[in-house]
Amino acid sequence: MRKIIEPLKMKDTARAEFDGWAHKYDRSILQRFLFKPSHDLIMSEIDSGRHVRILDIGCGTCVFAFRMASQFPYSSIFCMDLSCEMVGKAKKKLDLAVTAGGAGTVKIKIADSEHLPYASNSFDYITCSNSFHHYPRQERVAREMHRVLKPGGRALIVDGFKDNIVGRFIYDGIVEWLEGDVRHLNSGDFKELFGKAGFSPVKHRNNFKGLPIMMVVATAKK
Numbered sequence: 001m002r003k004i005i006e007p008l009k010m011k012d013t014a015r016a017e018f019d020g021w022a023h024k025y026d027r028s029i030l031q032r033f034l035f036k037p038s039h040d041l042i043m044s045e046i047d048s049g050r051h052v053r054i055l056d057i058g059c060g061t062c063v064f065a066f067r068m069a070s071q072f073p074y075s076s077i078f079c080m081d082l083s084c085e086m087v088g089k090a091k092k093k094l095d096l097a098v099t100a101g102g103a104g105t106v107k108i109k110i111a112d113s114e115h116l117p118y119a120s121n122s123f124d125y126i127t128c129s130n131s132f133h134h135y136p137r138q139e140r141v142a143r144e145m146h147r148v149l150k151p152g153g154r155a156l157i158v159d160g161f162k163d164n165i166v167g168r169f170i171y172d173g174i175v176e177w178l179e180g181d182v183r184h185l186n187s188g189d190f191k192e193l194f195g196k197a198g199f200s201p202v203k204h205r206n207n208f209k210g211l212p213i214m215m216v217v218a219t220a221k222k
């Protein structure tokens with residue numbers, strides 16, 4: 001049974017966690033063992049041979065966005081995050097990169113994933129790495145993702161894989177104990193949620209280098 005979480009409380013918990021973590025986030029051991037492999041997985045799904053508009057939701061300090069900017073130099077990359085401190089840190093890095101003559105295509109905003117401050121039908125890809133479990137009203141986020149994607153655009157979401165007993169122990173046990181109010185979905189939940197929001201097909205990949213993560217690839221049908 002799904003536990004009831006008060007949405008504002010859940011957002012406050014996430015904001016406080018990441019405001020507090022922002023100054024040392026880029027040096028976290030998780031960058032190497034969890035976030036980089038997640039970013040690799042998402043990037044393997046992006047067609048780098050043409051100009052694409054990418055929106056990174058829950059961008060954190062934009063480690064991933066800057067990587068995409070250098071790997072896909074002809075793309076436009078837009079980023080948003082709920083935490084002022086994470087965005088503040090990302091903007092400082094952006095200023096330094098622009099001064100040095102790079103990463104000019106990255107644009108960053110403070111926003112809530114439930115209300116994406118972007119025009120409808122404006123992105124080829126939405127990327128979302130290890131952030132979706134922080135959203136209290138995930139069905140609203142899925143609908144917003146569908147709204148801002150172009151017809152045939154794809155949402156690429158990486159989060160914990162909890163389809164088996166090990167995953168449930170990690171995410172419903174350890175991670176919930178560490179992070180407080182979070183909501184990890186299994187692949188069936190993702191399929192249902194994104195199907196209802198207008199995506200088809202909704203596929204998933206797991207077993208990535210043995211890590212307990214999963215990527216959902218959902219195509220916006222319009």
Ligand SMILES: C[S@@+](CC[C@H](N)C(=O)[O-])C[C@H]1O[C@@H](n2cnc3c(N)ncnc32)[C@H](O)[C@@H]1O
Pocket residue numbers: 011014015018035038057058059060061063064080081082083086111112113114128129130131134135
């Ligand atoms: C574990 S970090 C991942 C950061 C980045 N995606 C990465 O892979 O390095 C999760 C991020 O989600 C953000 N977040 C949590 N709730 C959010 C919401 N409702 N809207 C937007 N961002 C949110 C947090 O502030 C945090 O920066």
